[in-house]
Amino acid sequence: MSVAERLSRPTRKRGRVVSTRLLRSEIGLIAGRRRNQMGLLVLAALPIVLAIAVKVSNRTAGGGPDFLDSVTSNGLFVSLAALTVEMGLFLPLAIAMLAGDAVAGEANLGTLRYLLTVPVRRTRLLVVKYASLCFGALWGVTVVAVVGAAIGIALFGTGPLTTLSGSQLPFGAASGRLVLVVLYCSAGIAALGAVGLFISTLTEQPIAATIALTIFTILSWILDGVPQLDWLHPWLIVDQWLAFADLLRDPPFWDNILRGLSVDAGYAVVFWLLAWARLAGKDITS
Amino acid sequence: MTLPATRAPEISTEDRPPSAVDLAIETVGLTKRFGGRAAVDGLQLEVPRGSVYGFLGPNGSGKTTTIRMLLGLVEPTSGTRSLLGCRVPSESATVLPRVGALVEGPAFHPYLSGRRNLARLDAADLWSDPRTASRRIDAALDRVGLLAAATKHYRAYSLGMRQRLAIAGTVLAHRDLLVLDEPTNGLDPQGTREVRHLVESLAHDGATVFISSHLLSEVEQICTHLGVMSDGRLVAQGPTQELRSRGERTVRVTTPQPTEAAEVLRGLGVSGVEVGAGEVHGTPGATEPEVIVAALVHADVRVRGFAVMTPSLEDLFVDLTGEGFDVSG
Numbered sequence: 001m002s003v004a005e006r007l008s009r010p011t012r013k014r015g016r017v018v019s020t021r022l023l024r025s026e027i028g029l030i031a032g033r034r035r036n037q038m039g040l041l042v043l044a045a046l047p048i049v050l051a052i053a054v055k056v057s058n059r060t061a062g063g064g065p066d067f068l069d070s071v072t073s074n075g076l077f078v079s080l081a082a083l084t085v086e087m088g089l090f091l092p093l094a095i096a097m098l099a100g101d102a103v104a105g106e107a108n109l110g111t112l113r114y115l116l117t118v119p120v121r122r123t124r125l126l127v128v129k130y131a132s133l134c135f136g137a138l139w140g141v142t143v144v145a146v147v148g149a150a151i152g153i154a155l156f157g158t159g160p161l162t163t164l165s166g167s168q169l170p171f172g173a174a175s176g177r178l179v180l181v182v183l184y185c186s187a188g189i190a191a192l193g194a195v196g197l198f199i200s201t202l203t204e205q206p207i208a209a210t211i212a213l214t215i216f217t218i219l220s221w222i223l224d225g226v227p228q229l230d231w232l233h234p235w236l237i238v239d240q241w242l243a244f245a246d247l248l249r250d251p252p253f254w255d256n257i258l259r260g261l262s263v264d265a266g267y268a269v270v271f272w273l274l275a276w277a278r279l280a281g282k283d284i285t286s
Numbered sequence: 287m288t289l290p291a292t293r294a295p296e297i298s299t300e301d302r303p304p305s306a307v308d309l310a311i312e313t314v315g316l317t318k319r320f321g322g323r324a325a326v327d328g329l330q331l332e333v334p335r336g337s338v339y340g341f342l343g344p345n346g347s348g349k350t351t352t353i354r355m356l357l358g359l360v361e362p363t364s365g366t367r368s369l370l371g372c373r374v375p376s377e378s379a380t381v382l383p384r385v386g387a388l389v390e391g392p393a394f395h396p397y398l399s400g401r402r403n404l405a406r407l408d409a410a411d412l413w414s415d416p417r418t419a420s421r422r423i424d425a426a427l428d429r430v431g432l433l434a435a436a437t438k439h440y441r442a443y444s445l446g447m448r449q450r451l452a453i454a455g456t457v458l459a460h461r462d463l464l465v466l467d468e469p470t471n472g473l474d475p476q477g478t479r480e481v482r483h484l485v486e487s488l489a490h491d492g493a494t495v496f497i498s499s500h501l502l503s504e505v506e507q508i509c510t511h512l513g514v515m516s517d518g519r520l521v522a523q524g525p526t527q528e529l530r531s532r533g534e535r536t537v538r539v540t541t542p543q544p545t546e547a548a549e550v551l552r553g554l555g556v557s558g559v560e561v562g563a564g565e566v567h568g569t570p571g572a573t574e575p576e577v578i579v580a581a582l583v584h585a586d587v588r589v590r591g592f593a594v595m596t597p598s599l600e601d602l603f604v605d606l607t608g609e610g611f612d613v614s615g
């Protein structure tokens with residue numbers, strides 16, 4: 001009975017203004033979900049496959065080609081190659097799954113109505129949900145880069161990295177560049193996450209939100225590849241995603257990077273606001 | 287017997303200054319239309335503080351929609367609502383932490399355990415103290431008898447266990463008001479009784495409890511007040527005793543001299559006197575039972591039995607909401 005007595009004490013301290021508890025709970029939910037762990041394994045598998053393929057083909061090439069040798073002289077190359085491939089579809093698909101869960105998933109389970117009656121203000125919910133998507137983006141990209149670097153170093157060692165400008169970067173500086181690449185790619189995926197968050201407020205079916213965001217990504221890539229639409233390209237979210245290669249020049253070439261970041265920021269702000277406009281006045285009947 | 291549909295809501299809205307009565311829930315003209323059809327129509331709910339209020343109505347009569355509006359999940363087409371004196375939704379942030387809510391059944395993350403689901407709800411609450419979280423969660427689980435199943439995945443819970451977990455969620459912290467939408471849905475008889483005890487203990491601690499249900503039997507024992515919905519409208523509202531006494535009483539006299547007894551009853555102004563085999567029935571109206579008994583004895587009628595029968599709440603409920611089985615759509 002003592003617990004019940006304590007429970008029934010008549011006063012409760014007034015609420016705090018900010019707390020990281022919900023965000024931590026959200027990240028725990030994402031990280032703890034089996035499906036997400038599997039997705040992360042898939043993301044991590046690609047650099048491994050890539051590295052082994054390069055290693056094997058290098059060996060069977062037999063003639064000792066200088067170019068492949070110089071590329072494979074630094075294991076960090078595997079991270080960059082893997083990111084180039086995964087930014088196309090795998091990472092967008094991963095963020096699409098998380099975004100589907102974010103609002104549509106909670107609506108589908110019915111947990112959205114219980115979160116809102118706790119109460120969690122709708123604005124706060126969207127801030128926390130988007131923060132967790134940004135975390136997810138960073139986490140996914142980091143896993144690809146770290147696994148790529150690990151397998152790359154294991155197979156190809158830590159020699160100097162030949163930049164796209166032809167000069168050589170020592171391993172330490174090259175690692176610093178890789179961190180920049182990870183942050184840049186994460187920004188792109190996180191911006192896509194804002195689009196996903198908005199789509200997620202439109203439906204109660206998480207899978208529908210996931211598919212819609214995946215289609216959005218693929219369409220963006222297709223449009224980006226049509227030369228006749230070059231006026232549109234600067235507005236496409238994916239247009240500068242692969243510009244991270246510019247971070248590997250000596251010195252880094254910032255123009256495209258900055259342009260990419262501003263497009264990312266634009267998408268993030270506009271679509272977060274759209275999500276807010278949609279959710280703020282919505283009747284929660286799920 | 288049918289009560290006029292507008293009688294109850296009109297009782298006190300006219301001559302009452304807006305906040306003179308201390309109400310835990312108050313709605314004025316609360317209306318929600320889905321498409322063209324009103325799911326809730328001009329609701330004037332008045333739930334006094336400290337009451338246990340049974341919110342009754344058949345399927346589809348608008349109970350859940352009303353609760354969603356009270357909690358700010360659904361925006362009404364027109365009308366206002368306040369909880370514990372605070373307007374919803376403008377003051378939701380300060381009032382909802384004091385309100386525990388169960389809306390249309392339990393909903394949790396299937397791949398989290400019961401305890402972790404409650405921890406998530408607690409984490410979402412800016413008012414709750416993280417240092418006491420695990421103690422409060424265990425106390426809540428204990429209160430609904432789920433402590434032994436606390437680490438099981440929610441997916442593996444039975445219907446009744448899920449319902450219990452949702453109830454546990456409503457008592458995670460101190461609440462001044464509980465809004466429970468069909469809390470005993472899916473519970474076994476023990477579970478139903480425990481919910482009743484829980485409601486009683488919460489009410490004893492001073493909380494107001496608002497329970498929606500379509501099962502009269504489960505609420506009539508614990509509710510001090512009742513509101514009856516039918517097709518989106520509140521057709522009756524008031525203290526349980528008052529509603530109960532609304533139905534007309536009848537008397538039954540068991541006697542070997544029914545004809546004489548009937549004479550006496552008619553003489554007292556009892557209406558609708560019917561003579562049966564060894565029995566007489568009648569509707570006494572304003573005539574008090576003791577007067578009838580005295581008159582019968584005085585007239586030397588041999589009385590073997592005398593009973594005053596008030597209609598059950600169930601009769602009243604059916605009278606108010608109609609006999610039909612079909613949901614009005």
Ligand SMILES: Nc1ncnc2c1ncn2[C@@H]1O[C@H](COP(=O)(O)OP(=O)(O)OP(=O)(O)O)[C@@H](O)[C@H]1O
Nearest residue numbers: 285320325344345346347348349350351352500615
């Ligand atoms: N999202 C919605 N869109 C359209 N109509 C709705 C919606 N939600 C509820 N309704 C309608 O509103 C009416 C009231 O529904 P509500 O869920 O409030 O009933 P209820 O009293 O809770 O019923 P039950 O006892 O079955 O739970 C019903 O006719 C229902 O069809």
Ligand SMILES: [Mg+2]
Nearest residue numbers: 349350390467
């Ligand atoms: Mg309902």
